[in-house]
Amino acid sequence: xxxxxxxxxVVGGVNxxxxxxxxFGALLGTVLIATLEQSxxxxxxxxxxxxxxxxGLLILLAIASDAVIIERLRNLWARGExxxxxxxxxxxxxxxxxxxx
Amino acid sequence: xxxxxQRLKRWEGLLLxxxxxxxxxNIFLSPFYLRMTNQINLFQLSIEKIIVALAMTLIIINAExxxxxxxxxxxxxxxxxxxxxxxxxxxxxxLVGLLAGALCGAFNGFWIAYVRLPSLxxxxxGLVGYRGVARILLEDRSIGNFPDWFDALGQKPLIGPLPLSxxxxxxxxxxxxxxxxxxxxxxxIYVIGNSREVARYSGVxxxxxxxxxxxxxxxIAALAGLLLAARxxxxxxxxxxxxxxxxxxxxLLGGVSxxxxxxxxFGVGLAILLILNLRNGMSLVNITGNTQTGVIGALLILxxxxxxxxxxxxxxxxxxx
Numbered sequence: 001x002x003x004x005x006x007x008x009x010v011v012g013g014v015n016x017x018x019x020x021x022x023x024f025g026a027l028l029g030t031v032l033i034a035t036l037e038q039s040x041x042x043x044x045x046x047x048x049x050x051x052x053x054x055x056g057l058l059i060l061l062a063i064a065s066d067a068v069i070i071e072r073l074r075n076l077w078a079r080g081e082x083x084x085x086x087x088x089x090x091x092x093x094x095x096x097x098x099x100x101x
Numbered sequence: 102x103x104x105x106x107q108r109l110k111r112w113e114g115l116l117l118x119x120x121x122x123x124x125x126x127n128i129f130l131s132p133f134y135l136r137m138t139n140q141i142n143l144f145q146l147s148i149e150k151i152i153v154a155l156a157m158t159l160i161i162i163n164a165e166x167x168x169x170x171x172x173x174x175x176x177x178x179x180x181x182x183x184x185x186x187x188x189x190x191x192x193x194x195x196l197v198g199l200l201a202g203a204l205c206g207a208f209n210g211f212w213i214a215y216v217r218l219p220s221l222x223x224x225x226x227g228l229v230g231y232r233g234v235a236r237i238l239l240e241d242r243s244i245g246n247f248p249d250w251f252d253a254l255g256q257k258p259l260i261g262p263l264p265l266s267x268x269x270x271x272x273x274x275x276x277x278x279x280x281x282x283x284x285x286x287x288x289x290i291y292v293i294g295n296s297r298e299v300a301r302y303s304g305v306x307x308x309x310x311x312x313x314x315x316x317x318x319x320x321i322a323a324l325a326g327l328l329l330a331a332r333x334x335x336x337x338x339x340x341x342x343x344x345x346x347x348x349x350x351x352x353l354l355g356g357v358s359x360x361x362x363x364x365x366x367f368g369v370g371l372a373i374l375l376i377l378n379l380r381n382g383m384s385l386v387n388i389t390g391n392t393q394t395g396v397i398g399a400l401l402i403l404x405x406x407x408x409x410x411x412x413x414x415x416x417x418x419x420x421x422x
Contacts (some may be wrong), residue, residue, distance in 0.1 A: 009227055016222045019338020049236040049338070063222040064212070 006053070008033050011062040033058075112356040112408065114352075116371040123375060129381035134385060137262055143381040148266040149166070149174065149325040150344055151373045154351045155270075155277045156318040158369045162281070163311065164218035164294040164361025165320050167215060169227030171344035172235065173205045174326030179235035181327055182244035182336035183296050191251050199323050205231055206319020207312070214311035221339055228345065237339040245335035254332025266328045278366050286310070294361030350397070354404050375400075 012029020014021025035053065040051045076082045127134045160167050162295070175197040184194035205227065212223045259265045268418050281287035289310050293300040301307050330336045355372035364370045376397060408415025 003230075016219045045238075045241065049233075049240045051233065052229050052236055053233025056226045056228070056233050057225035059229060060212070060223065061165065063218055063226065064216065067216060067218050068214050075360060 004033075008057050011059055013062070013066060015066070016063070029062075103413060104237070111411075113365070113368045115370060115407070116356070116368060117374060118270060120182065120371055120375045120378065122242055123378045123382060127378060127385065130382060132357050133383040134382065139265070139381070139385075141258075141262055141267065142266055142269070145418070146380075147377065148264075148270060149329045149332075149341070149345075150348050151351065151377075152266070152270050152325045152328070153274050153318075153322050153344070154316075154348045154369060154373060156321040156356055156357070157348050157352050158289055158364065158366055159277065160220075160314055160318055161349075161357050161359065161366050162294045163290045163314055164297070165311065165314070166224065166349070166359075167209065167220065167315065167322075168208060168224040168345050169205065170318065170322040170348060171215055171341045172228050172231035173202050173319050173322040174329060174341040174344065175339070176205065176235040177202045177232045177323035178336045178340045179238045179325035179338060181330055183238040183249060185421075186244050191248055197326055198327050199320060202319040202321075202323020202326070203316050204319070206316040207318065208314040208317030210374060213315065214308040232338075232342070235340075239336065239338045243335050243337045247334065249313075251331055252334050253416070255325075255328055256334070264330070269328070274366070274370065281366055289312070294363075296362075336358040350401055355403055356404075397400060 008030040009021075009026045010016055010029070011033060012021070012026040014026055014029075024083060036055065036058065042047055042056060073082070117179050130233070134137050136151060152176070157167060157170065159210065166234060180201045181198040183192070184197055185191055186286045189197075194311065209224055209227050213220045214274045215231075254265045256262065258383065289300065289305050292303065292305055293307055293310060297307055329341055333340070352369055353359060355369030357369060379397065379400070380393050383396065
């Protein structure tokens, strides 16, 4: 259960290293996972035993897309195509990944 | 490094002192404690967890974490049971189970080492996902009826009084000790754990090391899962569920820093002995499992607090002089 909570928050777009994420995102992540569980239960063709596997894939998708988006933002920022205001949460994200591939 | 090394030596001394105390109390509490069967039983009841704890030690020192081990254990056991149910020979099923574990480890390692995603998140996905695959394989069935020789591997002594799992544990402990403390690969693990960037600029092949560690962790977890199947004689979709936190508890109690870069296998070995002896002693005097878990939780909290207090006390002492 404690790990499900973490999963919901991560799917909601909160950075696992800290420094970015919103309360609203975490709420959306929780709602998304709960909705998914419910809808998989109601979908007769898919046995309920598939639920965990689908959920695991979803979490991986969430964190992978998070990494891809941050990488693209970083590249745009490096080329000067986007500006980042100092009062937003983005600079911390930049620092976190400033050594990335 | 020097200071943290000193701290670790002190930490291991503390563990050794507590362990000695627990052993002495156990000897006085129960006349059965020192018997060979009890000593083997003491290991046997959580042998799978302590086998995986060895791999987890290397991973945590490397500043990563593997939350998916319990699910990989379950998946390997379920793959074995599923293949056995389909009429595949058990020898082949064992191989497939180990291979499945290595694949899971490689999958984790790929995302962590090459895509550079945080291991906490990746293996969390693995924790849910691999368990899901195990559930897909077995659904709500429980499969037993393995051949006698397979059950005997988990339940009966193999050489003298020692069962196979205990032999595997001791050999893996020696191998892990050599790799971590006396081989170049172990130095790489510590360096990467201290600073990934420093390691990279020093020419350490960070990605290969991390990949190798996660594949090893997956394979060892699968091996432990198969041993669990042999010991229990039956497998269900939720086999080994929730083991990951017990395993991480053992490693952290052993003085390994959760942020990586410090800790020794000696410490983890002492922590394993401490937890097992504590549980065994409490069982011998009829303390229930829930209370035992509570005591071990308190021990873990103290293990975080005591070094903190000690360093604060030293700080105050230092200022006065």
